[in-house]
Amino acid sequence: MNVKIIKDKKDYQVAIARLSELMESNPRPDTPEENELELLALVIEKYEKLTVPLIKADPIELILFRMQQMKLTRKEMMPYFGSSSNVSKVLKRKRPLSLSMIRKLHQGLGIPVDILIEDIELNSLKLS
Numbered sequence: 001m002n003v004k005i006i007k008d009k010k011d012y013q014v015a016i017a018r019l020s021e022l023m024e025s026n027p028r029p030d031t032p033e034e035n036e037l038e039l040l041a042l043v044i045e046k047y048e049k050l051t052v053p054l055i056k057a058d059p060i061e062l063i064l065f066r067m068q069q070m071k072l073t074r075k076e077m078m079p080y081f082g083s084s085s086n087v088s089k090v091l092k093r094k095r096p097l098s099l100s101m102i103r104k105l106h107q108g109l110g111i112p113v114d115i116l117i118e119d120i121e122l123n124s125l126k127l128s
Helices: 009-025 032-051 059-070 075-081 084-091 099-109 113-127
Strands: none
Touching: 009 032, 059 084, 059 099, 059 113, 075 084, 075 099, 099 113
């Protein structure tokens, strides 16, 4: 086992290649290969957290996706937005989500609050 700290892209590519090899070999539990795989995965995860930017989820896209998943119409979204006008304005990005809408969407559709709040943060940044 020769796992080392990843310092650059070259080290990262070597680590990913080795991780792939180990995963394909499907090592048995409690073997040196399985230990190497677990340690390598941790080292790769640490490097990725430091170098790969997080992708922000778009709240409106997530609402639309959830509607599609649950086969909900715009009319069926009225309880979450308050009116058909609000449904239209929010989904066309002409009106930000209110705190009340965020609560209802989270409770009724199971959409994570932190993603829905992003809409408020983005809109407040545009106003400044």
